[in-house]
Amino acid sequence: DAGVIQSPRHEVTEMGQEVTLRCKPISGHDYLFWYRQTMMRGLELLIYFNNNVPIDDSGMPEDRFSAKMPNASFSTLKIQPSEPRDSAVYFCASSLGWEGSYNEQFFGPGTRLTVL
Amino acid sequence: QQQVKQSPQSLIVQKGGISIINCAYENTAFDYFPWYQQFPGKGPALLIAIRPDVSEKKEGRFTISFNKSAKQFSLHIMDSQPGDSATYFCAASTGNQFYFGTGTSLTVIP
Numbered sequence: 116d117a118g119v120i121q122s123p124r125h126e127v128t129e130m131g132q133e134v135t136l137r138c139k140p141i142s143g144h145d146y147l148f149w150y151r152q153t154m155m156r157g158l159e160l161l162i163y164f165n166n167n168v169p170i171d172d173s174g175m176p177e178d179r180f181s182a183k184m185p186n187a188s189f190s191t192l193k194i195q196p197s198e199p200r201d202s203a204v205y206f207c208a209s210s211l212g213w214e215g216s217y218n219e220q221f222f223g224p225g226t227r228l229t230v231l
Numbered sequence: 232q233q234q235v236k237q238s239p240q241s242l243i244v245q246k247g248g249i250s251i252i253n254c255a256y257e258n259t260a261f262d263y264f265p266w267y268q269q270f271p272g273k274g275p276a277l278l279i280a281i282r283p284d285v286s287e288k289k290e291g292r293f294t295i296s297f298n299k300s301a302k303q304f305s306l307h308i309m310d311s312q313p314g315d316s317a318t319y320f321c322a323a324s325t326g327n328q329f330y331f332g333t334g335t336s337l338t339v340i341p
Binding site: 119157158160206208218219220221222223224225 | 263265272273274275276277280320324329331332333334
């Protein structure tokens with residue numbers, strides 16, 4: 116398996132523009148996670164899905180952020196409109212499940228977002 | 232509220248030395264404690280993990296020490312190498328809850 120795939124790897128946009136980040140989880144993984152990483156706040160869980168259904172979106176910072184998972188092999192994280200403070204590295208991760216809490220998460224390479 | 236508190240924020244160790252990173256938690260329901268390693272430009276990757284029914288787990292040069300009564304656990308890297316230079320995150324989970332620590336940037340000087 117190629118692992119978790121994220122695109123684009125780098126995104127530079129201007130304030131107010133819409134940004135869409137994409138993720139392909141590892142085949143067979145039932146859980147998908149979106150994280151944001153900044154120097155100030157570290158790794159923050161934004162939202163996670165189980166079998167394509169959003170389970171907990173309490174980490175989504177504002178209504179400008181939305182995430183979807185239309186099928187088991189694809190998820191998007193959208194920011195509209197984007198702001199400079201959204202600049203961060205966004206990671207997608209997937210895991211087989213939560214069986215006995217042994218839930219190794221496999222992370223993608225991340226998308227470095229810069230909002231000017 | 233930070234569910235998992237990690238220290239130090241950064242650590243510099245000489246090659247061959249021992250690196251020690253500490254984490255503490257409050258929720259006694261946590262039943263899985265992994266450590267993730269992240270190299271620059273990469274996503275975190277699982278390094279080693281422990282369950283609370285054992286006090287220590289060793290994999291090569293990496294050891295987790297777990298103190299259930301103190302609600303603390305730590306990562307020890309023996310014979311630290313420059314290739315170990317990375318950011319290390321502890322984490323704790325139970326059920327569908329998963330929390331990362333704030334990370335420790337480790338630099339091993341040749």
